[in-house]
Amino acid sequence: MMEAERRLKAIKCGTLIDGTGENSRRNMVILIEGDTIRDVGSEGEVEIPGDAEIIDASKLTVMPGLIDAHVHLCINGEPSVFALLQYPPGLIQLMAARNALQTLEAGFTTVRDLGAPMGFAISLREAINRGIMRGPRILAAGRIISQTGGHGDFRLPIGIGFEEFSRLADGVDEMRKAVRMELREGVDWIKICSSGGVMSPRDPVDVRQFTVDEIRAAVEEAAAYGRSVASHAHGTTGIKNAVLAGVKTIEHGTLLDEEAAEMMAERGVYHIPTLVASYNILKHGREAGIPEYAMRKAEQIAEYPARSLRLSHRMGVPIAMGTDSGTPFNRHGENAKELELMVEAGLKPMEAIVAATKTAAEAIRLGGRTGVLKPGMWADIIAVEGDPLSDIRVLQDKSRIKMVMKGGVIEVDRGVEVIG
Ligand SMILES: [Zn+2]
Structure with a gap:
């Protein structure tokens, strides 16, 4: 694996919907190592290492791919x-x-x-x-x-x-x-x-x-x-x-x-x-x-x-x-x-x-690998502008899907800010 891929990534989430059906939470952080989610918690709980790449989704709703x-x-x-x-x-x-x-x-x-x-x-x-x-x-x-x-x-x-x-x-x-x-x-x-x-x-x-x-x-x-x-x-x-x-x-x-x-x-x-x-x-x-x-x-x-x-x-x-x-x-x-x-x-x-x-x-028998934002799962994550819980139709508007990450790799970037 290349050095760049090994670097930790941290997504700052304005709102997090984790896929389990539990209530959404504000100001959360997802820490990603390689293709896997390492940690999910509130901004105070999860320590972001100094050399991590920070993806700023603090104005977006973050949810599973x-x-x-x-x-x-x-x-x-x-x-x-x-x-x-x-x-x-x-x-x-x-x-x-x-x-x-x-x-x-x-x-x-x-x-x-x-x-x-x-x-x-x-x-x-x-x-x-x-x-x-x-x-x-x-x-x-x-x-x-x-x-x-x-x-x-x-x-x-x-x-x-x-x-x-x-x-x-x-x-x-x-x-x-x-x-x-x-x-x-x-x-x-x-x-x-x-x-x-x-x-x-x-x-x-x-x-x-x-x-x-x-x-x-x-x-x-x-x-x-x-x-x-x-x-x-x-x-x-x-x-x-x-x-x-x-x-x-x-x-x-x-x-x-x-x-x-x-x-x-x-x-x-x-x-x-x-x-x-x-x-x-x-x-x-x-x-x-x-x-x-x-x-x-x-x-x-x-x-x-x-x-x-x-x-x-x-x-x-x-x-x-x-x-x-x-x-x-x-x-x-x-x-x-x-x-x-x-x-x-x-x-x-x-x-x-x-x-x-x-x-x-x-x-489809990928439970435990994807579909939920928890430690140990693949980092399959999207960041969306707007609140799908108040209007589910925002998910149909590609211009609002600001980032698509699959297995820790940003596959689609529509202007999400990456720091570092
Ligand atoms: Zn069919």
Whole structure:
């Protein structure tokens, strides 16, 4: 490590929100050594060594780097996922790199990519980890695993389609093989679809996909490699099957009922509501070129995402923030819109922040490493102008995100003062 990197850094925080959900505190100091937080305390408590570099955020709100537990860096917010069919593969990879950078610049220091073709999210993760590209820390799920005719079956009626985006598996043996092929490519997570979806042309949104036995096979094979499974699930049966089979996160969870919420709360399964995905589809509509099948399905479930979030909240299901960014008009770098929608649905601003920090970290299995500003955690920190507790929308304004630090390195500097 270079001498400059070894130097301690001290952030003077006007207001500190530490990600745990505890009240914010004034005039705090965070001491950072290398990539790790060494100490957090009030200005009197924490002694700042004379040779430390001081980052003056005394007029700013300092909080953990935000975490998006559900993105698609290889999709660009086009009206239809089939837009990808017109790009050469290398261009998709390069656009994903741009999307990652935009995400980091918006204050997101960690994302989980839940579906990308050709190992592109894995390559991007490696490029960022090696310092070749700038972007958030990425956990990658690789290809989506879907049944034939399921949410991940992106073949057009004529028979061709974007087959690279997913692996089709039918039956327990094919599921085991599909998971093993993903593990071979170096994924951090396995993503399956246990119900229909909005952006897929031919499956009703509420049908169950995969049997409990098939999902259990995925969970077993993933667990053998120390990995967990995330399941796309809108329909009630698809949610319950996935929970029974042992998945760790339910993506969307749109048609959640009380029984399903109780099952999730009991087992500690996370709900990732992705409100902003349906918000953007309904907002932009057919006029913007979103396919008719997707509009019909989105309209059919329009009332449910906010309702299921409230149900999870009431029933004690852990809620993590995820956007599904990359879906129509759901653009990378605009991820913090989800927090506004969570607050609109009934969460307190602090609860939305915890969902995007501590709970999101736990959901993606990085609890204890990031999401909270405590000694021993990675120094993933943002400094924001304004008070997100009184107006959560300040987090959507990049010009107010004055600093983004990832692993102790200032990745984005919009004029924060550094002394020494
Ligand atoms: Zn998704």
